[in-house]
Amino acid sequence: MNAHRAAERLCHATGLLLVASGLAHLVVFAAAGGPWDGPVSWRKPVTFGLSFGVTLIAVTWVTSYLRVGQRLRTVLLVVFAADCVVEVGGITLQAWRRVPSHLDMETPFDTAVSMTLAVGGGVLVVLLTVFAVASFRHRPTGPAGMPMAVRSGFAILLVALASGAAMIARGVVLTRTGHQEAAYHSTAPLKPLHGVSLHAVLVLPALAWLLSRTSWSERTRRRIVAVAVGCYATAVAGAGVWAVLTY
Numbered sequence: 001m002n003a004h005r006a007a008e009r010l011c012h013a014t015g016l017l018l019v020a021s022g023l024a025h026l027v028v029f030a031a032a033g034g035p036w037d038g039p040v041s042w043r044k045p046v047t048f049g050l051s052f053g054v055t056l057i058a059v060t061w062v063t064s065y066l067r068v069g070q071r072l073r074t075v076l077l078v079v080f081a082a083d084c085v086v087e088v089g090g091i092t093l094q095a096w097r098r099v100p101s102h103l104d105m106e107t108p109f110d111t112a113v114s115m116t117l118a119v120g121g122g123v124l125v126v127l128l129t130v131f132a133v134a135s136f137r138h139r140p141t142g143p144a145g146m147p148m149a150v151r152s153g154f155a156i157l158l159v160a161l162a163s164g165a166a167m168i169a170r171g172v173v174l175t176r177t178g179h180q181e182a183a184y185h186s187t188a189p190l191k192p193l194h195g196v197s198l199h200a201v202l203v204l205p206a207l208a209w210l211l212s213r214t215s216w217s218e219r220t221r222r223r224i225v226a227v228a229v230g231c232y233a234t235a236v237a238g239a240g241v242w243a244v245l246t247y
Contacts (some may be wrong), residue, residue: 007074007077008064010081011056011060011080013075014053014081014084015054015055015057016158018084018085019051021045021053021088021092022045022046022048022050022053022210023046023049025045025049025095029041029042029043029046029206030237033231034219037155039100039102040098042095044091044095044101045091045092047173049089050154051198051199052088053084054199055084055202056084058079058201059080059128059201060077060159061205063076063077063131065140065147066135066138066140066150067134067141067144068131068134069075074204078117079123079127083127084124085244086116086117086122089092090113090116090117091117097126101115101117102118102168102171105215117213118168121164121165122165125161128154128158129158131154131155132158135154136151139205141145142209143208143212143218143221144212144221145208145211145225145226146205146212148222148225149204149225151155151204151231152204152229152232153200153204156197156201156232156233156236157201159193159197160195160197160198163194163211167190167191170187171187186245189242189243189246190247191237192239193239193240196235196236200227200232204225204228207228208225
């Protein structure tokens with residue numbers, strides 16, 4: 001039990017540090033200026049620090065509702081936290097070196113960083129897929145609406161993982177075939193889909209938790225969560241249509 005609680009505290013602390021890193025680089029951007037868009041900008045350490053930090057904290061919390069062994073959950077969370085640090089660290093390093101973090105094969109060092117980030121992305125896919133499968137194998141615990149919120153959040157998160165993998169795969173192919181500039185721009189159509197679907201695993205369970213603090217009936221709370229899931233799925237579908245039309 002102590003190791004389990006220690007792992008949760010470690011993940012929460014790590015998530016907060018990643019969020020702090022993202023906010024710090026927002027200050028750097030304000031002071032140093034430069035482009036916000038493009039493969040070389042302060043946007044990447046800002047957005048990745050915030051997204052990975054929030055996601056790590058969210059997953060640590062949400063997985064407490066899953067019916068999985070504590071030892072397995074502890075191991076998966078610690079690996080997930082380490083992977084988040086590697087991803088944000090690599091992106092931040094390259095931002096300070098003023099070179100692209102992804103799809104950059106210009107030097108052996110840049111290639112090593114890009115491939116490390118790609119492998120780290122694969123590890124994220126595996127870890128979060130394990131949690132998603134666990135949420136559907138056994139009904140999650142929690143207040144009214146929470147099981148639906150957790151399952152829907154993980155299902156939509158899988159869309160984010162798939163879109164992220166597609167961006168990396170297409171970019172690597174273009175880079176390997178000598179189309180470096182095209183590789184940097186190839187990710188644009190999938191970014192809205194990736195961004196929208198990434199945080200459903202926090203938004204939907206957080207809504208269910210907030211509703212549990214009200215005096216509304218369980219039936220009402222479940223209906224509200226169901227409507228929220230429908231709205232979120234519609235937003236994801238809209239982003240998906242946009243990706244298809246502009247890909």
